[in-house]
Amino acid sequence: MERIGIVGAGLIGRAWAIVFARAGHEVAIHDTDPAALERSLAAAGDALADLRAAGLLPGQEPDAVRARIRPAGSLAEAVAGAAYIQENGPERVEAKRALFAEIDREAPGDAVIASSTSAILPSRFTADLAGRHRCLVAHPVNPPHLVPLVELCAAPWTAPETVERARLLLDAAGQVPITVRREVDGFILNRLQGALLNEALRLIEQGYVTADDLDKTMSHGLGLRWSFMGPMETIDLNAPAGVADYLDRYGPFYRGLWAEMQQAACWTSAIAGRIEAERRRDLPADRLAARQEWRDRRLMAFLAHRRAMAERDAEENAAESSGS
Numbered sequence: 001m002e003r004i005g006i007v008g009a010g011l012i013g014r015a016w017a018i019v020f021a022r023a024g025h026e027v028a029i030h031d032t033d034p035a036a037l038e039r040s041l042a043a044a045g046d047a048l049a050d051l052r053a054a055g056l057l058p059g060q061e062p063d064a065v066r067a068r069i070r071p072a073g074s075l076a077e078a079v080a081g082a083a084y085i086q087e088n089g090p091e092r093v094e095a096k097r098a099l100f101a102e103i104d105r106e107a108p109g110d111a112v113i114a115s116s117t118s119a120i121l122p123s124r125f126t127a128d129l130a131g132r133h134r135c136l137v138a139h140p141v142n143p144p145h146l147v148p149l150v151e152l153c154a155a156p157w158t159a160p161e162t163v164e165r166a167r168l169l170l171d172a173a174g175q176v177p178i179t180v181r182r183e184v185d186g187f188i189l190n191r192l193q194g195a196l197l198n199e200a201l202r203l204i205e206q207g208y209v210t211a212d213d214l215d216k217t218m219s220h221g222l223g224l225r226w227s228f229m230g231p232m233e234t235i236d237l238n239a240p241a242g243v244a245d246y247l248d249r250y251g252p253f254y255r256g257l258w259a260e261m262q263q264a265a266c267w268t269s270a271i272a273g274r275i276e277a278e279r280r281r282d283l284p285a286d287r288l289a290a291r292q293e294w295r296d297r298r299l300m301a302f303l304a305h306r307r308a309m310a311e312r313d314a315e316e317n318a319a320e321s322s323g324s
C-alpha cells in the first residue's frame with residue numbers, strides 16, 4: 001500500500017487519516033499545534049471504534065487501523081516518502097500558497113498533492129510552483145470518513161495523470177471521486193447546495209415556511225430519493241417516457257418559477273437571527289456536540305444499510321444474468 005501524508009489534523013484531516021488507514025495505507029499526520037494533533041489521534045481511535053460497532057470495518061480491528069496512523073513532528077516528516085498528500089490548512093489563499101510551496105519543496109517528486117479546500121480554486125495557489133502539474137483540489141464532504149464523495153478539480157496546468165492517480169487511489173479507498181471538468185467557483189456540490197440554500201432562506205425570510213418545516217421538506221421529501229439516486233435519475237423516473245418527457249412536461253413551469261426565484265440571496269443578519277433563534281429553541285447550544293455525534297451514528301447506520309442493499313442488488317443481478 002502507498003504511504004499517505006496528511007497536513008493539518010483538524011476534523012477533516014483526522015477523517016482523511018481514517019479513510020486511508022482503513023484502506024490499509026500507512027498514514028503520517030502533522031499539525032503545527034501538537035496538542036491538536038494529540039486530540040485528533042485520540043478522536044480517530046474513538047471514531048474507528050464507532051465504525052467497528054456499525055459494521056463498517058469488516059475484517060479489521062480499530063486498534064490495528066489506528067496503528068497505521070502515526071504523528072509526524074514536522075511537515076517534512078509527514079510528506080517524506082508519501083505517494084499522496086492531503087492538505088487541510090486554513091481556508092485562506094495566502095495560507096494555501098505557503099503550505100503548497102513547502103509541501104512541493106519537501107515531498108517526493110512524483111507525489112500527488114491535493115487540497116481539501118471547499119472554496120478556493122487550485123489555480124489561485126499553485127501557479128508559481130515547480131511541481132504545479134501534480135497539484136489539484138480533492139474537496140471532501142464533512143466528515144469524509146462517513147460521506148464518501150470527493151470532488152477532484154484540476155488547475156489548467158495539472159497533468160491528466162495526476163487526476164487519474166488521485167481518482168484511482170480514492171476509489172480504492174472506498175471514496176466516490178467525481179471530476180470537475182474545469183475550474184468553477186464552489187465546484188459542484190457547493191453550487192448545488194448554494195442554489196438550494198438561497199431559495200430556502202428566501203422562503204423562510206418571506207414567511208412561507210418555518211426553518212423546521214423546511215428541514216422536514218428535505219429530510220422526508222426530496223432527501224429520501226436523493227439519498228440513493230440523484231436529481232437526474234429522479235426526473236428520469238418521474239415521467240412515463242423518461243427525462244426528455246419530464247423536461248417537455250414541466251419545463252415551462254420551472255422556467256417561469258426560475259424567473260421568479262432570481263432575487264437577491266437572503267444571507268442577512270436578520271434572517272440568520274431568526275433561524276438561529278428557532279434552531280436554538282429546538283436544539284440548545286450545549287447540545288450541538290451531542291447532536292453531531294447523533295448525526296454521525298445515523299450516517300454510519302445508513303452507510304451500513306446502503307452497503308447491504310448494494311450487495312443484495314449485486315446478488316439479484318447475478319441471479320438474473322445466470323437465469324437468462
